[in-house]
Amino acid sequence: MNSSMFIYHLFDVADEINLDLVEALWASRNKIASRLRLEKVSTDSITFKDPPVLVELGSHEMDFANATYLAEVKARIFDLGVISLIINIDVPDDVTYEEYLDLTIAVDQMPDDSFKEYIDAVLETIEPACSQMRQSEFYEDFVVYYFRNKMPDWDFAPVLMKDRTKLSAETRQDTLSNRFSYGSDIAYLTWDSALIYDKTGSMDLPDLLEFANAQFLELRYYDDALNKAIDQTYTEIDAANKSSRSNRLITYRQIRNNLMELMADMSSLTSNIDNALQVTEDIFNARVYSRYMHLLRTSVWRENINNKINVIQRSYNLLNEEVLMHRFVTIGYLCACLLGIIALLCLYIAFKL
Secondary structure: OOEEEEEEEEEEOOOEEOHHHHHHHHHHOOOOEEEOOOOOOOOOOEEEOOOOEEEEEEEEEEEEOOEEEEEEEEEEEEOOOEEEEEEEEEEOOOOOHHHHHHHHHHHHOOOHHHOHHHHHHHHHHHHHHEEOOOOOOOEEEEEEEEEOOOOOOOOOHHHHHOOOOOOOHHHHHHHOOOEEEEOOEEEEEEOOEEEEEOOOOOOHHHHHHHHHHHHHHHHHHHHHHHHHHHHHHHHHHHHHHOOOHHHHHHHHHHHHHHHHHHHHHHHHHHHHHHHOEEEOOOOHHHHHHHHHHHHOOHHHHHHHHHHHHHHHHHHHHHHHHHHHHHHHHHHHHHHHHHHHHHHHHHHHHHHHO
């Protein structure tokens, strides 16, 4: 059957990662690092702004569904600030459908701490290449069921759903509705799994789906970061309104400046996400990528981010108007005082003469 399962677990770890430095750091430890390059896709149709770096973390024994597998572990590092851990399990050729389904369910139930030692090992090496490094609570995971020989005549809906529950006809239809084919290649997509048949063994489709998950993960992170920034801004404004006028205006200026910096940072970072990969032609892989982005509802997350940036922009404008109004009033008072002084001097001189 010549089948594999690729388990992906993506972590948000930084604002940005310098991939040239990542390659240098990995090479300094005499370890192999390579850039992502699609095999079957023309560079004119899909281009990466800064192709992510793949590093190898060795082979490790892992237990799934009462069986032990030798898993190959790798990590792909994205300039967006994401590290993707990839666990590759080769499935025995004589596996039965029931055993395969047991394996898919066991893989789906992997505890989060299974990945910790690998992510820590990668971060230890690439820390100097990370800007604003963090280990946030945001992550994404998905799995690819890959077949290189003719796919067996199985019911793949429960596999894609990772569930033994009897599926309704509607659920089954929805699960299998996102089907793509090109020549002999076949792909089924759901939001957290994919079934792929490609007799060439090309990893182009799994790599594109992984890239889409990295973009989606960062959109989720920045949406949450904007939520927190808006809440913090309102809290700071409420606190400032309870203080004296002079202190309030000082706080307004500080909040205004922070908002201006936040808008600049968010615009730059979200632009990096949108421009990380460019699809210019409607070929098979490009259609699969575009559809998967639709399944992840990335356009909704982008719209949410844009709306929140607009809220921050309005808050900035209101604070700026308040600060400028105070400045104009202060200048007005100073002008009135100067005019009064001049008038008094004129009267003094007139009476003197």
